[in-house]
Amino acid sequence: MEKIKVIIMGLGPLGVKTVKFASRRNLEITGAVDINPSVKGKNLGKHCGIEGLSIPISSSVKEALARAKADVVILTTVSDVKRIVSQIKEIAECGLHVVSTCEELSYPWDAHSEGANEIDGTAKKCGVAVIGTGVNPGFLMDFLPTALTAVCQNVEKIKVSRIQNAQFRRVPFQKKIGAGLTLDEFEAKKNDGSLRHVGLTESIQMIASRMGWKLDRTEDIIEAVIAEKDIVTDAITIKAGNAAGVFQTGRGWSNGKELISLIFRAAVGEPETYDLVEITGEPDIRSKIEGGVNGDIATCAIIINAVKQIIRVSPGLKTMVDIPAVSFFN
Numbered sequence: 001m002e003k004i005k006v007i008i009m010g011l012g013p014l015g016v017k018t019v020k021f022a023s024r025r026n027l028e029i030t031g032a033v034d035i036n037p038s039v040k041g042k043n044l045g046k047h048c049g050i051e052g053l054s055i056p057i058s059s060s061v062k063e064a065l066a067r068a069k070a071d072v073v074i075l076t077t078v079s080d081v082k083r084i085v086s087q088i089k090e091i092a093e094c095g096l097h098v099v100s101t102c103e104e105l106s107y108p109w110d111a112h113s114e115g116a117n118e119i120d121g122t123a124k125k126c127g128v129a130v131i132g133t134g135v136n137p138g139f140l141m142d143f144l145p146t147a148l149t150a151v152c153q154n155v156e157k158i159k160v161s162r163i164q165n166a167q168f169r170r171v172p173f174q175k176k177i178g179a180g181l182t183l184d185e186f187e188a189k190k191n192d193g194s195l196r197h198v199g200l201t202e203s204i205q206m207i208a209s210r211m212g213w214k215l216d217r218t219e220d221i222i223e224a225v226i227a228e229k230d231i232v233t234d235a236i237t238i239k240a241g242n243a244a245g246v247f248q249t250g251r252g253w254s255n256g257k258e259l260i261s262l263i264f265r266a267a268v269g270e271p272e273t274y275d276l277v278e279i280t281g282e283p284d285i286r287s288k289i290e291g292g293v294n295g296d297i298a299t300c301a302i303i304i305n306a307v308k309q310i311i312r313v314s315p316g317l318k319t320m321v322d323i324p325a326v327s328f329f330n
Contacts, residue, residue, distance in 0.1 A: 004307055007031035007064050007096070009087075010076035011039055011047060011057065013170055014101060018076055018300045019048045025304055026330050031064030032057045033073075061091050072307050075100040079198045081108050081115040088130055089122045097310045098123075098130040099303050103199035105132025106142070107206035107319050120317035129310050131318045133326075135298035136162060137199030141262050142206040143320040145277045148285055149211070155281040158207055159261040164292055165270040166245050171235050173295070177246040178224060179268045180236050186224045186243040196222055197264045200250035204260050208252055210321050213259055215252045223247045225267035236268060244268050302326060 006027050008019055011034040022029055032044040034057055045053030058064040061073060073091045078084050081104045091098050108116035123130045132138070141160045149155050166174050178186045178195045189195035201220050208215050224243040231238040238244050245267025252260035273292040279285040309323045320326070 003028040004072060004311065005030045005068070005070045006307060007033060007061060007070045007073045008076070009033040009061065009073050009091075011036075011044075012076065013172060014296075014299065015076040016048045017296060018074060018303065019044065019053075020050060021300045022074070022304055023050055023053060027304065027307065029053065029055065030068035030070045031055060031061075033059065033061055033064055035059055061094050061096070065094055070096055071311055072097045072099060074303055074307065075102070076303075077102070079103045081105055081112040081119075085115045085118055088119050092119075092122045092126040092128050092130065095126060095128060097128045099306045099310055100130070100132045101134050101299060101303055102132045103134065103137055104202060105130075105317075106134070106137035106199055107202040107209070108132070108317075109209075110205045111201055116317055123317055124315045127315045129313045129315055129318055129323075131306060131310055131320070131323065133302055133306050133320055134199075135293060135295050135302060136197075136264075137203045137206070138320055139298070139302055140275050140293060141200070141264070142203035145279065146207055146210040146321060147325075148277055148287060149279060149281070151283075152279060152285065153282040155211060155279060157259055157261070157280040158211075159263070159278040159280075160203075161263040161274075161276040161278075162265070162292070163263075163270060163272060163274055163276075164266040164295070165268070165273045166266045167233050167268045168294075169266075170296055173266075174236055174245075174268060177266045178243045179245050180238045181224075181243045183224055183226070183241070183243060190222050195246065196220075197246065197248050197266070200248060200262055200264060203262055204250050204252040206319060206321060207260050211259075213252070213254055215254050215259070216256075217253050219249075219251050219253075221249045225265065225270075227269065231269045233268065238268060245270065301328070305329060
């Protein structure tokens, strides 16, 4: 099998880990892009700590393509559709497929329809496919529960719980969930939209679309997990009474009935870590992953594994329920 040629765009912590994973897989990294002036021109291998990977970091996809051809861009830049539209359009116009970690792009058709339509139109015009995915959203709280309903004659409700001890996640993730903030600081960040698990509403909408459920409304409630005692780790110190993390609940309703319930709780010092899918139907299904799925490893892995499928589908903006099931390949 000929190796798929990829450019990796966005070389923050997630992008660097993706480069490390991709370099060990049946992919050929032909380019790397980052707009940060302090990174541009550096050697990718040296930047990522990989010997033998001698590729200069470019400031644009066009610049990278001038050095070597590619099939797909793995895009690990921003979380919102508004900012990623121009990035994807530029890539698509170069004739390259896109696999992105943008959380809102996982299912943008309801909450971000204008941007979704713009991306979809450009992708179809340029003959390429685009997808947003990751461990969550993109798999654990949306694709996986819909796949488990394949053995159900009837489904009345879907509940998914993702509970994590964030002590073992990247420091940027710990900051993202508000660990260490005072409760006033937590509330301020919650209110300005900078503190939340991005993608919970998109997961609800993906599930509803797949199930054929028309929702009347959705809700996304964010609360602080409060530290009951001082928590000290190698990376962070949290005083008792401050936020140790986030407790976020998403719900989807139809005709006054709650059909979808998604619970995301990530906090430093959380006593148990697991992922749980509960389907009320015929038959009932309860599937629990003890210890949970490591988010950093899984996100990098799933975007790499999605590369093989995105080059095989028809042009346009896709979601994980639109393409053939993603799996490990080598």
